Amino acid sequence: MKILLSGANGFLGSAIMRLSPCTKLIRASSTSEGIPIYSGDIEKLIRGSNATAIIHCAALSSAANCQADPTQAQAGNVELTRTLAKLADQLNLHFVYISTDLVFDGNLTPPEGFTEGEIPEPRSVYSCTKRAAEELVLHNRSYSILRISLLYGPATGDSRGVLGWMLDSFSAGHPINAFHDEVRTPLFVEDAAKVALLVADRRLQGIFHVSGRERVNRVEFSEMVAVAYGYPKQLIQSVSRLTMGQDPPRSPDLSLNSNKLWKAVGFEPVSLKRGLYESAHFTR
Numbered sequence: 038m039k040i041l042l043s044g045a046n047g048f049l050g051s052a053i054m055r056l057s058p059c060t061k062l063i064r065a066s067s068t069s070e071g072i073p074i075y076s077g078d079i080e081k082l083i084r085g086s087n088a089t090a091i092i093h094c095a096a097l098s099s100a101a102n103c104q105a106d107p108t109q110a111q112a113g114n115v116e117l118t119r120t121l122a123k124l125a126d127q128l129n130l131h132f133v134y135i136s137t138d139l140v141f142d143g144n145l146t147p148p149e150g151f152t153e154g155e156i157p158e159p160r161s162v163y164s165c166t167k168r169a170a171e172e173l174v175l176h177n178r179s180y181s182i183l184r185i186s187l188l189y190g191p192a193t194g195d196s197r198g199v200l201g202w203m204l205d206s207f208s209a210g211h212p213i214n215a216f217h218d219e220v221r222t223p224l225f226v227e228d229a230a231k232v233a234l235l236v237a238d239r240r241l242q243g244i245f246h247v248s249g250r251e252r253v254n255r256v257e258f259s260e261m262v263a264v265a266y267g268y269p270k271q272l273i274q275s276v277s278r279l280t281m282g283q284d285p286p287r288s289p290d291l292s293l294n295s296n297k298l299w300k301a302v303g304f305e306p307v308s309l310k311r312g313l314y315e316s317a318h319f320t321r
Contacts, residue, residue, distance in 0.1 A: 038238045039087055041130075043121065044094030048188060048196040049135060052230035053092065061086055083124050090131040090237035093121050096167070100139075103163035104285045114166035115173070122174050131179045131240040133233055136171050138186045138221070138248070139164040143288030150222060150252070150294035153184075153244045161285030171244075181236040183229075186248035186293050189262075189312065190226030191319035198226065200262060200316060207268040216255040216278040220290040222248035223258060225312030235302045245301070248293035251309045258309075265313035 044050040045062045061082075083091070097103055097113030118134065125132040140157040147155070159165045174180050192200040206213045224247060232247050253261070259273045278287045299305055307315070 038234075039089050040234070040237055041083060041086055041088045041091045042094065043091070043117075044096065044135075046195055047094050047096075047098070048190070048198045049185070049226060049229055049233070050094040051194055051196060052190065052226045053094070053233055056227070056230050057234055061088065079120070080124060083130075084128065088130060090133060090240070091121055091125050092133040092135070092233050092237055093118060094135045094233075096135070098163070100161055100163040100285045103166065104161060107162045107166075110162050110166045114163070115169050118170040119173050122177055122180075125179075126177045129179065131181070131237055132174060132177050133181045133183065133237050134170065134174045135233070136182050136184045137164065137167050138184055138246075138291040138293050139288065140168045140171065140184060141288070141291055143291045146220075146290040146292055147294070150248070150292035151246065152294045153246055153297060160288060163285065179240055179242065181241050182244045183233060183236065183247050184244065184293065185224065185229055186246075186291070187221040187223045188226045188229055189223050189316065191316050193319070203259065203262055204266060207263065207266065207272055210272070212272045212274050213259065214274050214276045214281070215259040216281075216287070217275045218254065218289055219278045219287060220252055220254050220292055221258070222250070222252055222292045222295075223309055223312075224249045225307050225309075225315070227315070228306040228312075231304075232298065232302055241301055245298040246293040246295045247298055248295045249306050249309055249312075250295075252290075252292045253309065261309060261313055265310070265317045267317075 041061050103110035122132050140159050141151050142158040142160050157168050159168045171182050189199050256275045260270050263270050
């Protein structure tokens with residue numbers, strides 16, 4: 038299997054590189070205000086790579102930045118995907134697009150979580166651009182769309198994930214606000230990386246939800262983080278998402294149902310407790 042990867046410096050991309058260090062990188066030749074700009078060399082790189090698949094992780098992922106500048110969001114999340122997906126289709130490469138649970142509005146969440154058959158209703162500029170990119174990828178002959186839930190894992194490197202800011206606050210003795218009315222199905226980043234590589238290798242076709250098995254609110258998640266890393270739970274303040282700024286709007290329950298995915302790849306994600314323990318004891 039020969040893989041081309043975009044977004045190798047991101048949280049998920051870094052985990053993929055740890056598991057598959059021989060993966061070749063699609064790198065930006067330059068950047069403009071945080072958006073990668075790819076020169077004509079990108080087509081030459083892809084055509085000369087003898088790759089079998091592209092895993093496209095790169096994105097303008099800050100919801101706040103997307104909300105503030107929709108033009109940048111369109112360029113970073115839609116137009117870049119259009120370019121890479123088109124090249125993948127021309128060369129018959131399997132295209133793995135990393136999407137998000139935020140394509141759902143989270144207001145009327147099914148009891149077992151959102152399945153792949155549910156109709157997306159994005160609420161923010163970020164989620165609207167990710168859904169628009171999904172719709173582009175659906176036209177490829179060979180593709181996987183992976184809607185990823187809240188990722189957590191070792192807070193290392195430039196992209197530290199959700200644990201980064203939490204651990205910074207805990208270590209400084211500063212309390213954090215956690216939403217008691219916002220629910221997710223967190224996933225260990227190493228499991229997400231394994232899934233991306235497996236679907237690329239097997240050329241699994243279609244849309245897949247990629248999440249952990251446990252539905253927790255932000256308070257419950259934060260308490261588990263504190264326990265795993267040895268910090269007091271008293272540093273966690275339970276608040277409502279409705280008391281905080283709502284631009285972009287926050288979704289109450291983005292639980293995903295990933296039965297289809299875990300059956301297809303043949304393994305189960307680690308438990309939240311186990312994943313946080315591994316994150317706390319991570320060594321390179």
